[in-house]
Amino acid sequence: MLYLIGLGLSYESDITVRGLETVKKCKRVYLEAYTSILMAADQASLEKFYGREIILADRELVEIGSDDILAGAEEDDIAFLVVGDPFGATTHTDLVIRARELGIKVETIHNASVMNAVGACGLQLYQFGQTISLVFFTDSWKPDSFYNKIMENRKIGLHTLILLDIKVKEQSIENMARGRLIYEPPRYMDIATAASQLIEIEDIRKEQAYTENTPCVAVSRLGSPTQAFKAATLKELTEYDSGEPLHTLVMLGRQVHDLELEYLYQFVQDKAKFKAFVEQDQEFFKPPPYVPPVEELDLDDD
Numbered sequence: 001m002l003y004l005i006g007l008g009l010s011y012e013s014d015i016t017v018r019g020l021e022t023v024k025k026c027k028r029v030y031l032e033a034y035t036s037i038l039m040a041a042d043q044a045s046l047e048k049f050y051g052r053e054i055i056l057a058d059r060e061l062v063e064i065g066s067d068d069i070l071a072g073a074e075e076d077d078i079a080f081l082v083v084g085d086p087f088g089a090t091t092h093t094d095l096v097i098r099a100r101e102l103g104i105k106v107e108t109i110h111n112a113s114v115m116n117a118v119g120a121c122g123l124q125l126y127q128f129g130q131t132i133s134l135v136f137f138t139d140s141w142k143p144d145s146f147y148n149k150i151m152e153n154r155k156i157g158l159h160t161l162i163l164l165d166i167k168v169k170e171q172s173i174e175n176m177a178r179g180r181l182i183y184e185p186p187r188y189m190d191i192a193t194a195a196s197q198l199i200e201i202e203d204i205r206k207e208q209a210y211t212e213n214t215p216c217v218a219v220s221r222l223g224s225p226t227q228a229f230k231a232a233t234l235k236e237l238t239e240y241d242s243g244e245p246l247h248t249l250v251m252l253g254r255q256v257h258d259l260e261l262e263y264l265y266q267f268v269q270d271k272a273k274f275k276a277f278v279e280q281d282q283e284f285f286k287p288p289p290y291v292p293p294v295e296e297l298d299l300d301d302d
């Protein structure tokens, strides 16, 4: 059996009781180590807590070497641990499909994900549209397909959850060209970089999917002892020091409920100024006033 086990967001003890019992009985335990990190734990503390050795699974192993992970799983129990929820954002469906092809049973043990815990910023999950991912730009590569999705969300008034790039085990172009297996230190996108990149793309596209005054909420280290929120405009966030990773950003949609706004005030510097920015932003994509259909006149005399 292959067990996909969610670890939750921060501490080694965030694993569920059923998840822990399962890890303890598995023959091999893999930890997916390239799409997220447990902020208050590391490999050594997890191994101590589980009483089991952990094999780190990088992108290469999961995407190309999945048969190694699944070896023997017809008879033995194998655990594949994922920070957050195994189906939150990164879905690992390839691994599940491959397991099914090999006749291996799969069971998932869920946990909290950034996709639901982000509700802690006060914005209602029901009011979120499509989630997007923002990757690190280079001088020659600035992918902007996220822009259309933000536009679609904002046209119908919905908030956008923006997940930020993580680069682990990346090679520099020079090392890659020379075939040297030397990896760059891990990089985690911070809030200021994300805000600057979003403004850069708006400056290029100029379709006003959002502006530099659009209100956003920066969410840092959610679920960890140093969790932090900051509500401000995109432009203000280009100057924000968000500290240690992980970070995510939420761009507000037009449909900001009074209770959502009230909740956000605890994360702003100046309530009145923030409210004014929200009201100004609500003018974008404002639907025209409703006009009821005109009743057809009955021109028949009898």
Ligand SMILES: C[S@@+](CC[C@H](N)C(=O)[O-])C[C@H]1O[C@@H](n2cnc3c(N)ncnc32)[C@H](O)[C@@H]1O
Binding pocket: 009, 035, 036, 082, 083, 084, 085, 086, 087, 088, 089, 090, 112, 113, 114, 115, 162, 163, 164, 165, 166, 219, 220, 221, 222, 223, 224, 246, 247, 248
């Ligand atoms: C690809 S998603 C993986 C989501 C994970 N499987 C889950 O269910 O939470 C990783 C991205 O989500 C965001 N993220 C994940 N956990 C976070 C946290 N605790 N605090 C802030 N952002 C987080 C970051 O932008 C990070 O780069």
